[in-house]
Amino acid sequence: MEILVCVKRVPDTAENEFELNGAGNDLDRDDLVYSVNEWDNYAVEEAIQIVDKVGGSVTVITVGDEESEEVLRREMAMGANNGVLLSDEAFEGSDGKGIAGILKAEVEKGSYDLIFSGAQADEGAGQVGGMLAAMLDYPYASLVNKIDKIDDKTIIVGREIEGGNQEMNEIQLPCVLSIQTGINEPRYVGIRGIRKVAKLEIPVKGASDLGIDAGDIGDAGAKTKRVDYFVPDMGDSAEMLEGSTDEIIGKLIERLKAKGGL
């Protein structure tokens, strides 16, 4: 089973408080802590577990700048066998379809039975996996939180749907799946693990290596564009309780009594 997992380097929501830059059109990125997208760790873990059972290899891939190499290396420290970095100035400003198109070009150079992505990343659109599948004419399922059975031709997966229910599907290979958190428990990666893979070669490929027309990708090819960032009007936001902890608790207990909480 040859498995490709698409990953992304993103600002870590657990480690950052987000502020806008001086011009107000972007995040203040100077001190942001980046890490691998949380969903992607579950996708890589799932891929490794499948290969441990049925054999094959796991390749992690990302579209990004040279700093994205660190997330590939982290996933290789988890146990992915290969990494590929797709990087080119022409890729900058790509929308979801641009990214999916870049990935498609590399997918077609290989022979993958399964392609995973995280169910969503920092932008929260959850779009690249589904677009990639449609471009390749592969079947797709999003929000996969269970893989039940896999053989050479088919895979049985559970999708997370509303209300905690699970939708079971049988899908023909090759296919694309977006992986939801909670499907497994991603293994811990320590400094030693990272060191072990520090010297492994990670090929870097650009638009010409992939045979992509620069007009289809990047800012020029993007139909959907982000114009700016802003912090929404906090008009109806919470009454903030301030003072010493004792004072705060006093005020809170008063309110809880009035609202039926005590």
Place this chain on the structure above:
Amino acid sequence: MTDIFAYIPHNNGSAEDVALEYPAAAKKIDENAKLTAIVTGSGADLDGVANEMAKIYSEVMKVDDQALAYPNAEVVRNALVNIIPADAIVLVSHSTFGMDLGPGLSVKMDSAYAADIVDFEGVEGNILKMVRQELGGAVSTHVTADISAGAVITIRPGAFAPLDGGSASGTIMDKSGDAGDLSSKRKFLEVVEAEVGDVDITKSDVLVSIGRGIEDEDNIEIAQELADAMNAVVSCSRPIVDAKWLEKSRQVGTSGQTVKPKVYMAMGISGSFQHLGGVKGNPYIVAVNKNAKAPIFQVADVGIVEDILEFMPELTEAVSEL
């Protein structure tokens, strides 16, 4: 004039709430847009929903096929591509189904894609301006889409003001014959219902709900002690279930339980829309979070910037002494 098509999701013969929210969204895109509802499915359930929609929409298209009895996104996509004009705007709910359908549909229709839109700010030329959120709701962004070749847009459920019902007498057009090939390499098998847990969080008037701020499985006891003192029940957000610290039946959110307590104590919960989607009935929301910028403070009634691991034991003690 813009042609807008709204895909109507339905369960057990009735349309989801978003069916009443599409009209407001469409109006915000273009006041004069022609809005058509599309309902796919099979048999009596489908007809019931189509009739219901004809009271709200002036035009309703229905596609009746056994292959559409369960909404398998891959099959629905095939039908929509054949029925909807390629340059139209298609609205889909940003639900687990919409996330399954939208991205691939936009590729097959060769149109722009925008996901999880919470507001529209009008069209200039061919450029539609929209609002969405990133980074789990921590920041908002304006995005634009070139809609000259159409667009597929998923809208956040609950983001647009619902109609109060309707009394239109719309036309229902049967498009079943135009749906084309509905075969798929993905076959729906069954829905496995959520397991019932030891505690029913939907029955409690007061919930002490914990999120990432609890930091460690051992700290859940601290929340349980507060819940005991308040005669409440402990619930949680998704990361706690992902980490297997509490059972799935304790999870509040669109992918977990929908709760309607009187008081909701959000302890160390950032407040993603998926989580808040499970909190209904307008409870009194108390948010405690050490991050003053956590989105939960935008929806809470009262907010406290503190570390829950220090705050909860003190609150427990104070409540116990009452």
